[in-house]
Amino acid sequence: MKRKIGIVAAATAALVVLAGCSTPAAPEAESADGQNITLWLMGGDTPDALRDYLKTEYADATGGTLTIEQQDWADALSKLTTALPDAENTPDVTEIGNTWSPTFTTVGAFSDISDMYDELGGSKLLQSFVDVGAVDGANYALPYYFGSRYIFFRKDIWAAAGLEVPTTLAEFNDDAAKLKTATQSGFYIGGEDWRNGISWIFANGGELAAKDGDIWKSTLSDPKTIEGLTQLQKLYTDSSLAPVTEADSTPWVNINNNAATGAPEAATIIAPGWAHWSIGDLTPDPKDATKTVATWNDATFGNFVLPGVDGGAAPVFAGGSNIAISAASKNQAGARELMKIIFSEEYQNMLGANGLGPANTDYTASLGDDQFATALAESAKNSKLTPAAPGWAAVEGSGLLEEFFGKVNGGGDIKALAKEYDAKIDELING
Numbered sequence: 001m002k003r004k005i006g007i008v009a010a011a012t013a014a015l016v017v018l019a020g021c022s023t024p025a026a027p028e029a030e031s032a033d034g035q036n037i038t039l040w041l042m043g044g045d046t047p048d049a050l051r052d053y054l055k056t057e058y059a060d061a062t063g064g065t066l067t068i069e070q071q072d073w074a075d076a077l078s079k080l081t082t083a084l085p086d087a088e089n090t091p092d093v094t095e096i097g098n099t100w101s102p103t104f105t106t107v108g109a110f111s112d113i114s115d116m117y118d119e120l121g122g123s124k125l126l127q128s129f130v131d132v133g134a135v136d137g138a139n140y141a142l143p144y145y146f147g148s149r150y151i152f153f154r155k156d157i158w159a160a161a162g163l164e165v166p167t168t169l170a171e172f173n174d175d176a177a178k179l180k181t182a183t184q185s186g187f188y189i190g191g192e193d194w195r196n197g198i199s200w201i202f203a204n205g206g207e208l209a210a211k212d213g214d215i216w217k218s219t220l221s222d223p224k225t226i227e228g229l230t231q232l233q234k235l236y237t238d239s240s241l242a243p244v245t246e247a248d249s250t251p252w253v254n255i256n257n258n259a260a261t262g263a264p265e266a267a268t269i270i271a272p273g274w275a276h277w278s279i280g281d282l283t284p285d286p287k288d289a290t291k292t293v294a295t296w297n298d299a300t301f302g303n304f305v306l307p308g309v310d311g312g313a314a315p316v317f318a319g320g321s322n323i324a325i326s327a328a329s330k331n332q333a334g335a336r337e338l339m340k341i342i343f344s345e346e347y348q349n350m351l352g353a354n355g356l357g358p359a360n361t362d363y364t365a366s367l368g369d370d371q372f373a374t375a376l377a378e379s380a381k382n383s384k385l386t387p388a389a390p391g392w393a394a395v396e397g398s399g400l401l402e403e404f405f406g407k408v409n410g411g412g413d414i415k416a417l418a419k420e421y422d423a424k425i426d427e428l429i430n431g
Contacts, residue, residue: 190246
């Protein structure tokens, strides 16, 4: 993704407007009966069956209509900052990336739902996701689903090279380098892919930013962060054929491509747990002949958690989303009713059954007990989020992280780049 200066400027301006336009949560006297509301969902992670369930349950509960609109992640930040302060066009409820939650909660974009916290799950909800959606002890955005990252690999290729599942991060890096050929990445990761790359920073005890008193500061220059970046740079150089300009991608395509010939584009990838639905033997989609469906083959594909520096599981970045009610919504009661449905036992179990980690930890058993559920649970134990800084959405929207990681993985001077980008990020991170 290229840096989007115009979008960042527009987003910043809109967030300033948001700060002055927030409205309180709906009074208890308001009725949800007959209220028609809109829910924004990001990307296609929520399956159609779950969307249909929400529509049906909402209609049964209120007599109103729930309209679900899907937004693309690529322009979601600009759309949210434009729509949320506009009472005529705001979604009533919206999914939001967990890393953006601090920015929107800080400026008052969402309604205070602290009075519903216990009813919606309370202490059973994923605490790290709860924390980034809270301000001064009040709850505004709660977790929707989680999906920690873990490793997917070609068993046949690893076995042919005489390699077993590594137990440390250094072993993983060495093994991945041994699997690289002229046409195959031993480990496929884009040069600008910071969301996966930060796992090497976290594993070495580094951070992207830290709070100094009341001020957030970028910590790319911290020695532990530098250590992780140095390890990542070598891994990228030695193992990956992915473009240095590639950011978020679909690496399951690369591990699938040419799979039948035994010479795929990637021997190993890292991806959120739900990616396993897209990995496997490809056959024509019976519903659409122009597409293919993947069927997992245990003889060919396997998975394991990214190992830590000294063993165990590395602290990978926790993927997933939060969900919140727009403060500008005219349908607060209906929005609150939808939140009750989303956090119900049945819907939480439906999330898990579809490979999306449920927000309420009481229902993680719905993920099952297969290899994917085991890897997801193990990788989630030490998973981490990005800094809960008020300007973090602006940092992400600026494209600075893509630029920085791309330059690092392109062979740049890590210490010099870290100093340069610390200064740039510090200009945005406090909002």
